[in-house]
Amino acid sequence: MTTTHFDHLIVGGGMVADTAARGIREIDANGSIGILSDDVDAPYTRPALSKKLWTDDEFTWDKVPLGTADDTGADIRLRTRVTAIRPEEREVDADGQTFSYGTLLLATGGKPVALPIEDRSNGERALTFRTAEDYRRLRSLADEVDRIAVVGGGYIGSELAAALVQNGVDTVLIHTGAVLGDAVFPAALAERFEKLFRDAGVEIVAGSKVAGGDADATGARLELENGDVVRADAVVSGLGIEVATDLAEGAGLTVDDGIVVDAQLRTSTDGVWAAGDVASYPDRILGRRRVEHVDNANEQGRAAGRNLAGAAEPYTHTPYYYSAVFGIRYEAVGTLDAALDTVEDWIDPERGVVYYLDDDRVVGVLLWNVEDARDAARKVLAEADRLSRDDLPGPIR
Incomplete structure (x- = not known):
């Protein structure tokens, strides 16, 4: 059996793979990049599939592909299902082929329920x-x-x-x-x-x-x-996903509601990183969590790619998530749970901020038709220990 070697190998072909390849190139201009994907399409912008492609006539199909191969030189193998990872040998098996690697990123995401x-x-x-x-x-x-x-x-x-x-x-x-x-x-x-x-x-x-x-x-x-x-x-x-941790578990990586990674997105095994929907990471503001949204995929993918190439940098971004239906757009940072206590701050009938409190401490911020306030929401969460309920509403206008 022939073995193909890549300096940097990515398992998974979603948006994390795209931004990881770009992150690698920021540090390593020449190292070979392989992407093994069981999809039939090269990396593409996933949010458009349930949003703009249906509602924006100017957002046409040609805007969906991300151009990963052209922009980074990555070798993308589509319809390629990885069946095993052997970290000690630094090898991956996929559809009867073996791929060896210098560094490995698991961006396996999840399977829809x-x-x-x-x-x-x-x-x-x-x-x-x-x-x-x-x-x-x-x-x-x-x-x-x-x-x-x-x-x-x-x-x-x-x-x-x-x-x-x-x-x-x-x-x-x-x-x-x-x-x-x-x-x-x-x-x-x-x-x-x-x-x-x-x-x-x-x-x-x-x-x-x-x-x-x-x-x-x-x-x-x-x-x-x-x-x-x-x-x-x-x-x-539309029932969400089951996180794809089977490969990680089979390879002996630590798994607990996702693949457990440290601040640099390193798994428990040398030479292997994880990012995106599948990664349980220590958020610097919110604590350990796993985030299934595009902002995290983009930012965490880039950070992981840079670290595959030797940057050794912590992932410090706290991601937001968003949805858009019928002309309204809402964004959020942190935990949104209707069972929590809330403080609402409505600017007008169509725009407002909702703060979610656990034990009188802000743990989540919802921005309803409020633009350009994500950093302000992160600041509120970062300062949660210094904010009392009496300080709300007010911090975001």
Whole structure:
């Protein structure tokens, strides 16, 4: 068996791989970079798949690829599934091939959670949603069929429901909350959030979990836990991901809600780093956490790439996350949990800040249609020990 060597090898072909390759090039202009990806597309901008590609006519498909190979010289191997990592030998097995490396980055992300239904359509009428291929299939369905069910009321589910209904699809959104967004927003804001969807024509089935059902070439039948049945021409799952830690576990790396890394994004094994959705890292403001959002993928990927090339720098960025539906955009830093105490500071009916407190200490900040305030939100969280409840509202205007 022949072995291909790369000075820097990246397992995973998402946005982390792109920014890591660019980070490597900031330090190492000539070292060889390999990217092993089980995707069918080279790295691309993932948020557009549930946002701009549906709602912005000027954001065309040619803006989706990131140009990783052209810009960095990385050798990208698509449709390549890694099956084992041997850190002591500094080798990776993938589809019958062996790749050796000088440094290794695990950017394996996660796999979307599938629905508990029998799918006889081979994924044609029952989709998960994570890749560009998933987007192309759902976009095709949106043009072909009348009614699509979306399961999941989180970021992806709500964005997909908004995208579909704005493209003329009869859309039903099934979620487990009493009100859409009630797991993260204060009650009155969740009501306003759900109203955006109802006013746009989305049928909302609340307090419901899909327990079974089936899909075939003619459509989907979803059995809910309460015994109700929802029928649609197709169904798409927006239930989040299962973190892909199997390779790390098999290689003996420390795993605990993700691959555990230190401040430089190094794993417990020499020569191996991890970044992105899969990495549990020590945030300098918020403490150890794992973040599944694009800002973290971009910033952490770059930091990991620089460190693969020898920079030995701590990752000091505290990421934000965001969503955009029906003309509103909300951003957040830290922990958003509706079970926490909140202090709301509304600038006007459409713009405001919500502070989330745990034991009277700010642990999260929600920016609702408030622009250019992410650094201010980070400052509030960094100074949480010096801020009392009486100091809120006020810090962000």
